[in-house]
Amino acid sequence: MALSAPVFDPPAFNRNSVYVQGRGEPRTNIAIFQANSGNQLANVFCDENGHFSATLNIAAIPNFNGGQLTITARSALASQTSDWGPNLTLTII
DSSP states (O other): OOOOOOEEOOOEEOSSEEEEEEEOSTTOEEEEEETTTOOEEEEEEOOTTSEEEEEEEGGGSTTOOSEEEEEEEEEEETTEEOOOOOOEEEEEO
């Protein structure tokens, strides 16, 4: 059985970070990336109800100085990896 790609819910912002959350395959690892860059921003666990969350440190994102930030994610379990989930574009001021 193929893993489903994770999906983000609306994010929350504060001055130095973005809190993202979403839904995915229960009990899988969720890797969150800056889209089209290869920069992994977080690696979190999807709980038994299919929910995940992560706080992204804006200052730690390579070559990012504000503006549009597009993120994506995928699930992994053992040797299986899902397709990339839908992108989420954030405006960081």
